[in-house]
Amino acid sequence: RGGALNAFTSQEITAYYAHFLNRNLKVTLKILVDMVLRPLLKISEIDKERKVILEEIKMYNDLPSARAGVLLDRLLWKSHPLGEEIIGSTATVKGIKRPDLLMFMKKHYQPSNVVIAFSGAVSKEMIVKLLEREITKKSERISLRSMPPSSLRGLRIKCEKKILEQSHLCIGFRSVSYLDRDKLTAQLTNVILGANMSSRLFEELREKRSLCYDISTEQRMYRDSGAFSIHMGLDKSKIKVALSATLKELNKLKTKKVSNRELLRAKDFLLGQLAMSLER
Known part of the structure; x- marks a missing residue:
């Protein structure tokens, strides 16, 4: 219908978003809510996406500028989640199973842990009304604790040799x-x-x-x-x-x-x- 659906993951959040015509608001919102709160997570689909991500990891490893950034993050936040690659490693991606995804979603994908933002020629009241129809799941109380990184002291250097022109x-x-x-x-x-x-x-x-x-x-x-x-x-x-x-x-x-x-x-x-x- 001329719109776009996509998602991204950063160090602290996972976001799902859509860009669409106003007349497609209801169907777009329904699709987004289904993606976030009611995914099927078929094993066959997980395995297909796993192969895509493994290729993406290879792509980033072959980009010298991206690779240098990864090494820097490991030095800045040693032994802390901020120092890990968002995409994961070949080993972690290969090791993730469907129960792992279900457990992660149960822990994090709760309505009380979701922020919803909207920009467009539609009233807030209409958005809330549509969301109340789609989100009927009772939210569980969750307590997410983050571990602050330890202080950074001294000089840290990491070199990785590759055959490159630059x-x-x-x-x-x-x-x-x-x-x-x-x-x-x-x-x-x-x-x-x-x-x-x-x-x-x-x-x-x-x-x-x-x-x-x-x-x-x-x-x-x-x-x-x-x-x-x-x-x-x-x-x-x-x-x-x-x-x-x-x-x-x-x-x-x-x-x-x-x-x-x-x-x-x-x-x-x-x-x-x-x-x-x-x-x-």
Whole structure:
């Protein structure tokens, strides 16, 4: 009917979503609720999806930039779920059985543990009315406890050798959670350092020194932790020089005040990105 259904998994949530015409609201909502609360989980379908995911794992392992990010997360959150790959490993994916999925759903897929968001030309009252028809299951009281990551101390380095034309370097630091009062400061710092083509690292390492083609930063925030990371793809002969230049820029940010002009430009970029994201 011209719409789209999809899903994604992040470190902390699993989301199911749809983009559709208003006239298809009822049927779309029914399909989404069935997917989330009443899946058949046929063994034949599980086995087919398992094969797809195993191929997806191979794909990510063959992407050097993605692989470097995985290694960085393992160092940032050693022995913690945040440090594990969302997609899992070949061994874990092969080992999951139907009873495991049913047990997971019973524990987590309860109405009291679900957040429902809607954007469109339909009233909230109508959405609630339709949901009450579809969600008749009595919610069980659940208590989900998360284990906060231990503090990160000292320098951690991990190298993985592969036969490639280009090397990928990731540098990471623990940062704030999305509940922290300094979260906007962290986001602006990310913009200033490497979130766009006018950022300090992009200007210094790519435009001025031609040390790399791709360089970017990322600010990730979770409920009880966060991370700021830098990624670059470059020739292995330039790693030392690039690392030195990167650390110099980080130190400059710590010791010299950001100008009002640069801060205003970063705020404008962040607000612009937020406004455009609301139109997707």
